Amino acid sequence: MLSFRSELESPLVAKEIIDLERKIRAFREGKIHDEKFRSLRLARGIYGQRQPGVQMVRIKIPFGKITFKQILKIADVSDEYASKNLHFTTRQDIQIHYVSLDRTPELWAKLAEDDVTIREACGNTVRNVTASCTAGIDPAEPFDVAPYAQGFFKYFLGNPVSMELGRKFKFGFSASEEDTALSFINDIGFIPKVKYENGEEIRGFKVLLGGSLGAQPYIGQQVTDFMHEDLIIPFSEAVLRVFDRYGERTNRNKARLKFLLNKVGFEEFLRLVEEERLSTKVKTYKIDRTVIDTPNIPAPVKSTAEIPTNKQLAYEIWAATNTFEQKQAGFYGVYVKVKTGDMSTSTARKFVAGVQHLIADEMRVTINQGLLLKYVRKEALPELFLVLDELGLSEPGYNSVADVTTCPGTDTCNLGISNSMELSRVLESVVYEEYADFVYNKEIKIKISGCMNSCGQHGVAHIGFHGSSMKVNGRIMPTVQVLLGGGAVGDGEGRAADKVIKVPSKRAPHVLRAVLDDYSLKADSYKSFLDYYDTLGKDYFYQLLKPIADQDTVTDDDYVDWGQNEEFVRAIGVGECAGVVIDLVATLIFETEEKYGWALEAYDQKLWADAIYHGYNTLISGAKAVLLDKGISQSTQIGVIKSFDEGFAAEFDVNGFEEMVLQINKHEPSEQFAEAYLAQARDFLEKVKNYRNQPVLGS
Known part of the structure; x- marks a missing residue:
């Protein structure tokens, strides 16, 4: 059994880690179907590798912000549980590889000691929220978008609206109109804007919707050129609710938001979003602008470092291509180009030891798989270069043609x-x-x-x-x-x-x-x-x-691939990232009970909106179990609702199932409505269990 240190970020984390251990054990004992278990572990950042029997673990680093302590903790974890390597990703995560499934709960517990999570880093969830790595120090930014990215991370992590979507969902914040976070490839992208009314600065964002890459790239469409900062989270929650209900869930190749926009039309989708606004948890949400503190700035250092003659040209090119003056006078941002995004744990430790007196204790993982170092004094640049050069991290040309x-x-x-x-x-x-x-x-x-x-x-x-x-x-x-x-x-x-x-x-x-x-x-x-x-x-x-x-x-x-000695063999496995879940009926009913349990927990905590949404998922999951038992498959939640209403509502003595379920977007999330809606969910769950007339898995 796992033990937990008091430093764990919250009791909820400890509970979830214990739950992961329990579900791994149930999977090993054959009590959870393989496809269902796959969705469970993906939602906890655990992704099956190409190599059998081992996992990639993705560590969620909101907008790439990481401290010395955190990167050293991840290095320690990689040494103990993985392959002694850190891989920086294009969504500002860090991945470690070759991890045993059975050790992932223990790994998660150790990461949580330093406020690092793997939760919802893979699977059909809101993925890591990205932002321009320069946010906060960018000379061109109207304001710092980092607090907004952090606000989104906290609001949607563990939010019932985004825990089990039909496919992954991505948010991205760019620092300025240069759009260095590529807002247009995110499901919802944001670019900061400022207006002035009566001499007062009003903050807002240009909002883009539906961006995605994949085999069929889709450039995000503009929703508005200015949405007030207090409205971006309510809007985003409403989008997720519509995507959850109407989005494809069977054919993963057609399950991203872009396909739903094409299916229903952009304007109709926005109408559905507006219809959903009544039921969102909040109608306005003020981001705490102070949540991102100014990091500890290094003290002036009287450096005796001198660039050797044979390194002078290399230093000059590095300084010209990998450094820039911050908006904070007297300080420089320094990019570290990390080849293929891979840094060994031994290099990571030497890196921290060598630079920590020269830079602020807050680095950023970049979207092109490098690192941004902040608050470097001009006189410290030569010493910093020599430290990086010693570690093989001084290649010039960050974000250039040479940075692939x-x-x-x-x-x-x-x-x-x-x-x-x-x-x-x-x-x-x-x-x-x-x-x-x-x-x-x-x-x-x-x-x-x-x-x-x-x-x-x-x-x-x-x-x-x-x-x-x-x-x-x-x-x-x-x-x-x-x-x-x-x-x-x-x-x-x-x-x-x-x-x-x-x-x-x-x-x-x-x-x-x-x-x-x-x-x-x-x-x-x-x-x-x-x-x-x-x-x-x-x-x-x-x-x-x-x-x-x-x-x-x-x-x-030409028949031998790069890095190989043998002739090429095309061998690919089944993709796991946001994979489709194939539920067995008994497993699905057990899951329905679990969702109702979550609804009661949220109700007891007076989280009315969360309780209502868990109740909604209880109704959907129960109806899906009945349809599956009858051999009926529906690829969307709205399809499940309508199919059950048309074929089985009378048999289950549920008058107007569709009307009952869709009360969710006709009422404010109040205590009174939560109590009534959960009572209906409880009654329906009991009818589903009685209909099945067999022991429920896990009971």
């Missing part, structure tokens, strides 16, 4: 088709060795994914690659789909990249050379890379790259 974003690909992911990690290292080497001037180019972004799902964000890259394969001469060859012309335009506008041509993976460096060579010759004639691409057109680039794709010139080496 990549997902883990076939290293650990079930869905990976090709080795994206090694390809990214190869492409970065090409830039450093052959195109040194491009380390100063921060417009062009190169992004790689191991498959079409765009975890490496290739769908919005200026130059993108995703792993694929094809049969050539009777043999399977690893290939990459080349994409061009994507990227952020600014102020919430973005572009999805065009699929141009597919080439053997080993020839991806030739693609990069061809594009950079051609652009270098023509750049003076165009305002930007995107102008260059648009003016010449997709077919121009197809013809430019066509010789590289020529199958008549393939060699044996």
Whole structure:
């Protein structure tokens, strides 16, 4: 049995960790169906790896904010439970790999000692809330968006509205109109705006809805150019409620918000959102702007560090490409480029030991898999460079052509088709060795994914690659789909990249050379890379790259993927990220009882809105169990409601099941309504159990 230190963030955390241990034990004993258990562990940040018998654990780092103590704790946990490595992700999380399932409760308990969680880091939940890493120190920001990102993290973590969605849901906050958090690829994206009325500053946000990558990128649409800061959480909760009720739940390829928007129409969706406003927990929500404290700023240091002559040029390039002046006078932000997002635990410890007297004790994980260090004094920059250089962390060109974003690909992911990690290292080497001037180019972004799902964000890259394969001469060859012309335009506008041509993976460096060579010759004639691409057109680039794709010139080496010695074998597993749940009837009834129990707990705590939503889920889950027992499948909650109402309401003596369930958005979340609604949920649950007329699993 687990034991817990008093420093755990709350009794709720301890309860959830014990519950995870209990459910793992039940799964091992065959009492929980495999598919159901998969959804349970995913919602707790535990993701099955490509390698059998081990898990990836995703650690949720809200908007990438992390302290020395926290990163050292994660390093300790990775040493004890994982592979002694930290992987920084494009959603500002940290992942550790090769973890035994049975040890995950203990791992979670240790992380919680330092206020770190894995809860809802995977699965059909609200994922990590991202924000521009520069938030709070960005010279261009109207105000600091970090408190708003933190507010969203706290409001929706463990919120019954977002615990069991039809698919994952993502929020993103950009610091300024530069849109460095790529607001347009989030389900809801925010860009800060300021108005003035009678000389008073009014804060708000431009709001974008429905953004997503995946195999079919969708650029978020504008809801409004200014939503008052106190309204963004109520609006977001209403969106989640509509998405929960009407979103697809069977075909995961059609289950993101973008598909629901296409199905019902943008204006109709917003009408449903407005209809839901009455039932939200809050009608306005004031974000605590003071929740993000100014970190402890390092004292002035009389550094004796001098840059050696043989390092002087490297230092100058690093300072020009990896540092910037903060809006706080006299301080610099410093980017650390972390190759493929991987940092060994031993390096992490040496890093903290070497920099902690030079930087503030609050770093940010960046969306392109690096770190941002804050409040560095100008006179401390040489010493900081030497510390980073000693650790191999001083590569210049952060966020430039030389800074390639990549997902883990076939290293650990079930869905990976090709080795994206090694390809990214190869492409970065090409830039450093052959195109040194491009380390100063921060417009062009190169992004790689191991498959079409765009975890490496290739769908919005200026130059993108995703792993694929094809049969050539009777043999399977690893290939990459080349994409061009994507990227952020600014102020919430973005572009999805065009699929141009597919080439053997080993020839991806030739693609990069061809594009950079051609652009270098023509750049003076165009305002930007995107102008260059648009003016010449997709077919121009197809013809430019066509010789590289020529199958008549393939060699044996083209059949071997990057980082491998053997001929390529296309072997992918079943994706788990927000996977579909296949419920057995008995398991589903047990789950219905559990949800009703949560409703009672929330009611006892006077959390009326939470109690009502748990009651709503009790009704949906119970009806779904009956339909499943009858061999009827519905892919949305609204479909479950209507199907049960039409076919079984009379049999269960429930007059107007649809009307009863949908009371949820016709009433304020009051004590009186919560009491009445939960009574109806209790009566319905008893009828479902009596109908089944068999022992309920877990009773």
